[in-house]
Amino acid sequence: MDAFQPPGRLVTLTDVARAAGVGESTVSRVLRNHGSYSKRAGERVAEAVARLGYVPNRLAGSLAGQGASAQLAGIVIPSLANVVFPDLLRGLTTALDAEGVQCVIGVSDYDPDREEALVAALLSWRPAALLLTGLEHNPGTIALARAGGVRVVEMIDTDGAGIDAVVGFSNRAVGAASARHLLARGYRRIAYLGHDLQVDLRAAKRLAGFESALAEAGLALHGREIRSGPSSPASGRAGLEALLARHPDLDAVYFSNDDMALGGYFACLSAGLAVPGRLALFGFNGLDIAAAMPQPLSTVRTPRLEIGRQAAACLSGEGPTTIDLGFELIEGATA
Amino acid sequence: MDAFQPPGRLVTLTDVARAAGVGESTVSRVLRNHGSYSKRAGERVAEAVARLGYVPNRLAGSLAGQGASAQLAGIVIPSLANVVFPDLLRGLTTALDAEGVQCVIGVSDYDPDREEALVAALLSWRPAALLLTGLEHNPGTIALARAGGVRVVEMIDTDGAGIDAVVGFSNRAVGAASARHLLARGYRRIAYLGHDLQVDLRAAKRLAGFESALAEAGLALHGREIRSGPSSPASGRAGLEALLARHPDLDAVYFSNDDMALGGYFACLSAGLAVPGRLALFGFNGLDIAAAMPQPLSTVRTPRLEIGRQAAACLSGEGPTTIDLGFELIEGATA
DNA sequence: AACCGGATTGGCAGCGCTGCCAAAAGTCGC
């Protein structure tokens, strides 16, 4: 890889063709291993590529290629602050990298307008697929996605109608299962502690499922605390303290997720409240950390990595599909 | 945005020009707000764009534009499982999105060969910049980056020589400061508990700094436990138990990061060991969760978001730069 | 020796856009 090119101009396929003494099309065929070429041609091209340090220009390649869609996947997630989404990304990148597909990502901060802007920006790279989070989008987002002529996969949530493919689990069902678990254990004065529901629509669906299961048992929430801002252990800790001050007779708390629940657990440790004797705690997500606690957290484990993998697998498919990957209730020792 | 296009063919700039009754160059000028055009032309183009639902093709745009480098940033991080990297990404995407730069990411799994392959793949999109993690790379990776004619920013670590720009902090200094803190508090029988050092070179640098500070005080590590696999609270918990079984007389443990330390703290809670009276714990990273613990963890907070932001800011710069953003030692209550 | 079918090859248009240039349309002062 000697650099005898005039700096400023990168090595092109034409340069390689000249160096190898073959035509451009032959170089293209060899590089993509597509069409037939002789062994000798293959060797000469490989040698020239190595010698010149050629890196193909995929912008040009995708533009020229038919369908003109790039080996790119456009991904929009609402946040990177919650472990869920990095996990999702992990599943996605692992599966996509294996197929030589690159990931272009955007973070919407739970803002549908930003999501729409990001979708437009991502579509301008003519990705082969668009991976969104959740089922609720601006009408404009949906129109863009439809018009973009790309495969659309909506991840995490299956409670509702999708644009194209949907991979996830039912958040309502998670909420209902969590409520039934608490009810079965005899808890009756149950509060909810969560972060902003306007923003996290899937947390709102879980709560709706939770409340309707309570209602089936003739009960209602015994208090609720909604903290502004993102979920975090600190927020969960402060939230539980506020909740207990208002409703000292609570016997269980359902948290919007494990981060909040962990904060609640810390609050109990600090206040010397026995868990679950005095107060039961129930989370959501099934983080690793929840399992390492002195008392493993009672929670619901979601198949985050698997959602990413399956979503990646969906790209090659066609037509509407819904894949419900379910969830696993972990009994733990806090409820 | 009515869809009277023949499906299969996306709207092009030429379509917009025809619909607006102007030339292609005028459309291009209006869309990029570059060069001069009349108010009337602007309106007609805007109307046609909205009516046709035109999404520019940036593949073509970047290919045609001079310099031919795309408004893309190629990012390679070693992992998504550790909070550090999502945080870093968060800083990056926030800053880059504001400038209309999209992020293409790759995850190397701490494997230099995968990193090299990813760099090659990313360069094929002709990004404006390449953002790597750490300073240690394959020779091939460095050659590719150099030949690619892109701005290269290496993040997180400043202990060594960079290719181009470097943004981070000194991991050695973090280790040394941590050691000095423990020494100043009177701890003398100090062990190290970490995950795989072959793989996480920055953790190895912290340990080196830690040990050299111990050596200055005439001390050496009083035991060390290296867990295979990634860092996690579960691993930290099991590791601490193993460590204590071998060295029951330990008075402090330095962990490779907060995840491990949290697991260690849980182990102490479970075993009824007083922290820090019987055993002091010291972490690294300064996670939110560490601050929400009943006893805030003693640790070092790293400027992860800020590294992302500064790295993004570096892209517009030129020439070698090193930005050391330092770190903050948090006294906490566990050491 | 002429012929045939398949494997291999090179030339070239064109993907959708931008940069450049020259032409056209305004603008102003006198």
Added chain:
DNA sequence: GCGACTTTTGGCAGCGCTGCCAATCCGGTT
């Protein structure tokens, strides 16, 4: 109302690659 400007505009080459087509090569047949 006319020249000397400035602003606005459209045409077109070309970015680096791929797909298509026709040309060439090769080995075996007749």
